[in-house]
Amino acid sequence: MASFKKIARRTFLIGSAAIVGGVAFGTYKFTRPLENPLEAGPNEAALNPFIFIDQSGVTIITPRAEMGQGVHTTLAALAAEELDIAWEDVRVLHGPPAQAYYNSALMQAALPVAEYSKGAFMETVSEALGQANKLLGMQLTGGSTSMKDGYERLRHAGASARETLKLAASDALGVSVSSLRTENGRVIAPDGNSVSYSDMATRAAKIDPPQVELRPASEWKYLGKTMPRVDMTGKATGTAEFGIDVRREGMKFATVRMNPRLGAPMLSMDASAAETMPGIEKIVALDGGYAVIASNTWLAFQGADAVQAEWGDAPYPAEQGAIWQAIEDSFEGKANSTLRDDGDADTPVQGATEITAEYRMPFLAHATMEPMNATALYTGDALEVWCGNQGPTIVRDRCAEAVNLAPEQVTLHTTLMGGGFGRRGESDYAVLAAQVAKQMQGTPVQLTWTREEDMSHDFFRPAAIGRYKGAVKDGKAVLLDAKVAGPSVTIGAMKRLTGFTAAGPDKVHVEGAFDQPYQIPNYRIAGHLTDIAIPAGFWRAVGNSVNAFMHDSFLDELAHAASADPLEFRLSMMRHEHAPSAGTLEAVRDMSGWSGKREAGVGRGVAFAHSFGTPVAQVIEVIDEDGAIRINRAWIAADLGIALDPGNLEAQMYGGMIYGLSAAAFGEITFASGAVEQGNFPDYDALRMHNAPVTEVQILASGGFLGGAGEPGTPPAMSALTNAIFDLTGKRARTLPLMHEFDLLV
Amino acid sequence: MATEITVNGKARSVDLPEDVPLLWVLRDELNLTGTKYGCGVAACGACTVHIDGVAVRSCQTALGDVDGDVTTIEGLGTPQALHALQAAWIEHQAAQCGFCQSGQIMQAASLLAQNPAPSDQDIDDAMQGNLCRCGTYPRIRAAIHSAAKATQGA
Incomplete structure (x- = not known):
């Protein structure tokens, strides 16, 4: 089996070449x-x-x-x-x-085609790709x-x-x-x-x-019915066990401080002051940082504060301005992808009105409520690890490598996660715990990151710039030509997950733009990758979180340029392209009583995105509350094809939207001197009870497909909000987060 | 030098420096892990417990400053004997990841103790220090109203 895995890793490419990896092995190995x-x-x-x-x-x-x-x-x-x-x-x-x-479904999404328009042949290839992951395991x-x-x-x-x-x-x-x-x-x-x-x-x-x-x-x-969650009683009584709650006999508590300049080495360390502090058991140097092991997590935090370290320089531009410049520069190079290229986007359309816009999206942290942590016990010939994680086989293998054991010598217990959002698809926090446990042979060690360490050592949703050009004529869009530039999530993440180097067009980089169900006669979406060593990772909805904002914002701008109703404008281009998508727009139109007319001091915006197989439309209403903008109400319609648990789907759609709105309002990670400038929730806030909108959710089930649920609520949220703010204020938000330009209710 | 505190009705003797926050006494010394660490700077509310029935952020309360009886989520109710709020949380299926929910429930319990029939505005005012990254706010609000009704009807 090992040799098959090796072959799969070598030949399996993402993008258009992925098919090679998918079908090369025939069906024998897949069906065994x-x-x-x-x-x-x-x-x-x-x-x-x-x-x-x-x-x-x-x-x-x-x-x-x-x-x-x-x-x-x-x-x-x-x-x-x-x-x-x-x-x-x-x-x-x-x-x-x-x-x-x-x-089996993971690799099916790797095909560089729009999910909504997969034909029978693509479905077959897609199934084969899904099977390919059986070999990758x-x-x-x-x-x-x-x-x-x-x-x-x-x-x-x-x-x-x-x-x-x-x-x-x-x-x-x-x-x-x-x-x-x-x-x-x-x-x-x-x-x-x-x-x-x-x-x-x-x-x-x-x-x-x-x-x-x-x-x-x-x-x-x-x-098809709302079932009581199996984890609810535990979570309502404090008895549910998260990774951070694991307790073992004789366990010690540790924390780490890694170089704030991500990926750079630690040049020297002076732990002399920390060593004599209360409860400190041991201080160890790691590759790129140090760990402090103590009798109590907080005492470990105090000890870590007292260690003096000299840090190496960042392997990327140290200042935010230079990082933006690197992204801008990548527009000059050859496009990595042009996954939509319909009609002729180069020739201006006679008699049409042309507009352009540039959008900027920041780096984002995941900020799960439970900071990164893992517990490990190393006994020389075995390693036991407890942690919440999204990829057990990968966590096991990386931990094994880190302590020079075979994967079979590692036992991994996957606990509940206090949020994941993509962050716990990485193995770094578990690997660090394994390395620290190896220095404490025979003693279980729980390694907990401070919130500050968690926020500043993330695999970030990468920043991006989008340059959009479009034209309208007779109330319709006749041209949309977009280029998006930014770091790739796929290349780094695939390397970390599978060990192979991704090649070909990066679908994830342009998802949310190239794969939307609109008929526009001249329609081109190109992706330009920025090669920069800032860790990038899967953040709820991934590329869709970037592109749905830009693409949908621009459609809204086109609608206004065409003097068309923004909802009808989208619907007219979608109706004959994808009926379930159109159904979600019609649903939010009806739910929200969308009429195009508002009272003074009220703004409404609509947005739509098709992601992870699920079309989602949202309408957001903002109001002027004594000069501050309140996100007052929201309406969501999502078509899952088959609605397996309507109550849970409602929660996911609502929660996904809040995650997107929080980022749009307050979320940004910036760099100075090579280090992340944000450390804790006061620097990286989110919506709370008092400023989250009153929301109505409708779960549709038109049949014939089974859409995803955890992520599709996020992509339309950001532009639904900014489109509503434009409606209220007349000012178009093209740069996120909004807190810099708008007075939001906090 | 041990510090004596009362947690969930039991006298406990804790041998830790007096500046250790109550949060880390509960979690790492007393193995009461229902109280969560989220930020350490009183910005998220995940560590909320009661001292003499009033909600406090245990990450900001030093062991030496604990001047009353401590109640944690484990002391509020148990799976076999749920507090009205915990029952309402289950009825409304409020939690998603669940990590913030101990703090949310302890904050809500403190609110109901002072205000048995809170309005939406009262709930906004009392609960805005409790962050939920999953965005479970509407069900939390509904659960608080439910528990208030159930408690008043009792």
Whole structure:
């Protein structure tokens, strides 16, 4: 298997060349069953990698990590739907790192085509790409893919387990399988006799599980309904265990300080003052920084403050102005991608009105509520790690490398995450904990970053500049020609995740612009990459968080140039291109009573983005409140195709919007002397109870596709807000965050 | 030199310097991990606990300055014996990632203790120090109203 992985890594390219990697291996390796990572003891059965039965009942192993998006609940519902267990009996555990839990939907999104317009051929290629990740074995929670990946797998797991249990019961009760039914964790015979699934565990473990047809949606009991979250009681009572809550006997508490000039070395360190401070156990130098180990996290923080270090220079321009200049300069070079090039964008359209605009987006931090942390115990020939993470196989492998062990010698426990948003798809914080634990052999060490360390040592949503040109004629857009420039997320992240170098057009860099469902006759989107060594990472909605703002803002500018209603302007170009997208715009129009008329002191903006397979439209209303702008109300319509849990989807859409609005209003990371200037929430605030809008959400399910949920609420939020502010003030916001130019209610 | 404090009705003796914030006494010394570290500068509210029933930021309260009985989320209610707010949180499915929710609930409990029937404006005023990066505010608001009604009806 290792050699196949190597081949896959060498030949697998993203972008247009990705197909090569996807189909080169044929189907044999793809269809071979993967080893079940679950081990069953006496009176237990691991019927497949997702269903574990012991004497206390059924546990559903969810292969994706819970960071707030409700994934444990909906994945469990998929399996429970077929398995016939009562919802209150559902127990959920995150699985161990294993190839069996690879994300089949992740690579499907790598094709450089618009998701909404994939034809049958592209779907086939896309499936093959998904299979390619079976070889790479990446177990990742990201890209809003969990439902697409789990929709059939978890139901098949439940159905297959159910039939296996019936076979076992048939044997035990001496009646035919076809006469048996299942309900609430029991197999029931026609005469009313029944056995529990636990009773059947030993017998079932010896049976080769059959594959069976899935139940039709018309028979669903759990899916399509709002289910109580499996993690809610724990989270309401302080008993849910996050990474930072892991406690082991004899555990010590540590923190790190890495070079504030990201990626640069530490030249020297003087720990003499810190060593004598209360509770300090040990101070160790690391590659690029140092760690302080103490009896208490806060004492470790104090010790870290007292260490004097001399830091090397940043491997990127040290000042923000020079960073912007580097991004501007990249417009001069050859485009990395031109993933949309319809008609002729070079020739001006006769009789049309032309406008141009330039937009600027800052670097952003993830700022999860739970700062980065991990706990590790190194015992010489083994390493045990506990942390919230979005990529268990990768975290395991990177930690193994860091302490010179084989992956098999590493046990990784994936806890709940106090937010992820893409940040916990990285391994850096776990690797540091492993390195520190190696210096404390035999003692478990919990490594917690300060908020300041967390905010300033992120993998940032990269900054970008967009240069848009367009033309309108007879109330319609006849030309849209855009160039976006900025650092790539893909190149660095793929290197960190898989070890291979990405090549070809970077789809993520232009997603949210090139792949939107509009008919514009002359329509070109080009991406220019900025080669700069500032760490860039996946931030909720990734490229869409940049491009949806610019692209949708510009459509709004075109609508005004055309003297058209902004909502009708979008709708008229979309109606014949993609009906589900048009449906979301119509829904927010109706929900918000969009009429084009407002009272004095009220502004409204509309925005739309199709991302991660889900079209989302938003209308935002701002009001002038004693000279300050209040984000007063919002309306969201999203079409998920199939709405597996409407209540959770509502929460994701609302939450995604708030995340986008917070960034639009207050979010920016800037550099001075090579270091991040923001450190804590007072420098990087977000919307709060009093300034978040009253919101109405409508979840549509037009059928025929299954969209993602965790990210699509974010992309339209920023331009819905700025379009509303334009409506209120007449001033167009082309640079974020808004707090520098507008008086927002704080 | 040990410091004596009362946490969730129990007398505890803590052998840590008096300037250690109560947050880190609770989490690292007493293993009461329901109270969370979010910012360390009183800007997020994740560390909110009660001292004599009033919400305080435990990251800003030094061990030596604890001058009353401490209640944490674990002392407010348990999965088997929920506080009205915890029951309302579950009813409204308020939490997403959940990391800020202990602090949100402790802040809300302090509000309801002083104001059994808060208006939306009262909730805005009391809760704006509690940050939620998942944006769960509307369900938190609804849960507070629900708990207020349930408590008054009792």
